[in-house]
Amino acid sequence: MADTLVAPHEAEHDPHLRHHFANADQQLDSATLGMWTFLITEVLFFGGMFTAYVIYRSLYHDAFAATSMVMNVPLGGINTGVLICSSLSMALAVRAAQLGQRKAQIISLLLTMFFGVVFLGVKAYEYHEKYIEHLIPGPNFQFPEAPQYFHNAQILFFLYFAMTGMHAVHMIIGLGLLTFLLIGAYRSKYGPTYFTPVEMIGLYWHFVDVVWIFLFPLLYLIGHTK
């Protein structure tokens, strides 16, 4: 491509240093700032839905309390635990990459992906459960538990599906990125001098976990009394 023609000599020093950076530090700093900037964007992306949640929850407080009663708190709790474990294994993967431990890195990445898949599996089961109970907003919606909130409850269930669904989409993207890292780790691409992708994708993964840490209490726990 254009740049390799003009500056082949610069590429020889460090195979991971891109042609337009002065040194590896500048490259890592740029990547880190870029990732954090991207995460700010993500916060605002979810922020729109959190705003909708706050407004409707304050408008229809009782209906929202009624809907949180039908949420499956044990499964949500298990999923929270699973995600926290995946964050740990992700952090270990970054650590392993920095230390250049190939095997530990592969194992941590596989563990992270395993936890991610478990989370999505549990989530799918929950969705299926909601489907069977006719809790998907729309023409087939039924809410015998509190028929007086038939209308307003649909809004909460929509927010539930939209927010957890958007979160699940991010998890699936994350699994794709982890696969990419796994291939790189298998080929011993990352080590003490170059671990930027592992660290950046790690940041993304932690962010997705943190979103869930907010979703779980808001959608499952608040108003859930037993």
Place this chain on the structure above:
Amino acid sequence: MATLATRPTGYSDAPSEEEPLNYLNATHGWKSWLLTVDHKRIALLYLFSITLMFFMGGTFAILVRLHLTSPNGLFSPEVYNRLFSMHGIVMVFFFLVPSIPATLGNFLLPIMIGAKDLAFPRINLLSWYIYVLGAAFAIYAVARGGVDTGWTFYTPYSTTYSNSYVLAAAFGVFVAGFSSILTGLNFIVTVHKMRAPGMSWGRLPLFVWAHYATGLIQILGTPVVAIALVLVGMERVMHVGIFDPRVGGDPILFQHIFWFYSHPAVYIMILPGMGIISEVISCFSRKRVFGYDFIAASSMGIAVLGFLVWGHHMFITGESMYTGVVFSFLSFFVAVPSAVKVFNWMATMYKGSVTFDSPMLYAFAFIGLFTIGGLTGLYLSTLATNVTLHGTYFVVAHFHFVMVGGMVVAFLAGLHFWWPKITGRMYNEPWAKFAALLVFLGFNLTFLPQFILGYLGMPRRYSAYPPEFQTLNVLSSAGATVLGVAFIIPMIYLTYAWFFGPKVGKNPWEAKGLEWEVASPPITLNFEKTPTVTEEAYNYGPVEEVIG
């Protein structure tokens, strides 16, 4: 007299020998363009695509004005609704938002700070592909018959009642938003991390400051409109009720989320234009920008305050009076940084050696038209007058004064200023002056009558109007024709100049700034050797008294 007399034009008619290597001739073939990671080539890809979209949106504008030449309209009301909606959607999301940042910003920002490229060249290319994908969806919506919701996609019309291609258009806007986010992200990281030695924050050209502020709005605002459009799409497909009052949903919530982005978005559109004007005025006054710190700070001020004024779009749509009062006050406040810029530009010209080259003519037009656009904005942020004016052509005229009179004119100023840098060749100056004049005349003829129409109470977005408004409407349509011609002329002579114009040296305007110290056109990595900056921006030296 010295400064004027010694100013060479920098043109040369010398026959072209072997052309030195530059970013345009470094590699050849369509792959070298479609797979390029060079910010300058990506800027040209963007320039080409947004020009296409501009002429598509412009065609809709001409058809809208054609329709309004007769009180009952030429087309059916349904067609008219689609025409003005598609005009708005194409112009706002596919021309105005990416226009200056993705083209001139992309081209110049790395050079101005002494970098070899943006921080993430591949993400830069990705953003262009995302833009093209989004535009493809918009074009698909147009081809299938268009959208009739207005560019704002207001619920419940967009979610329940509209029979047009809302999903395709909204998806196109959603996708194009990510291209905008990636551009903003790239700019922010580049300005933070890629500055050359000595290029401190206080030495950044104001064009760079403006783009940094724009980048902040892009990354903070765009995701919010993205989620708003996702919710509209879900509501439209699945009727889940989030904006549907029948199940307790609130259509006005959509307006809040939408304007949380779309008001700051108008600053995405105007801030880069202000950056261009700062550069142009300083160069053609041969003087350092007056109040550099204040202009830089006012860009940041606009970016911050811009997020706090969205409620002024909703004074008459179910917002409490007290909310209205707060938003009204904050909207007045955002006029302050804009006024700071205008006064500082005037002060820059004061006692400068002002010349009337075509970029400067556009800058003059910008100051006048933007000032009118800005001041009429105060009428709209005043609660009492807003109630009368909000639904009328006054808003249309105000918006176009800022967006066309401000942003498009600034874009033309920038294109003319940096065209020799981009192409290495000079355009025909008499034609450029003529086009600038024609833009100014055509623009005023189009939009001044609309202020009067709005003041007289002609509602916007209606397909018919009482016969007594016809004269002013015909005037406006005549102006639109002139304006249309005035936009086509620069396309012709700028394209001609690219291939046949006389070659220019590094610095045809004798301007200050790193971009004028590299070759025209620049080499692929901009600099042979990373420069070290040792002086302030706009160091034009002491002004010499021009006597008689």
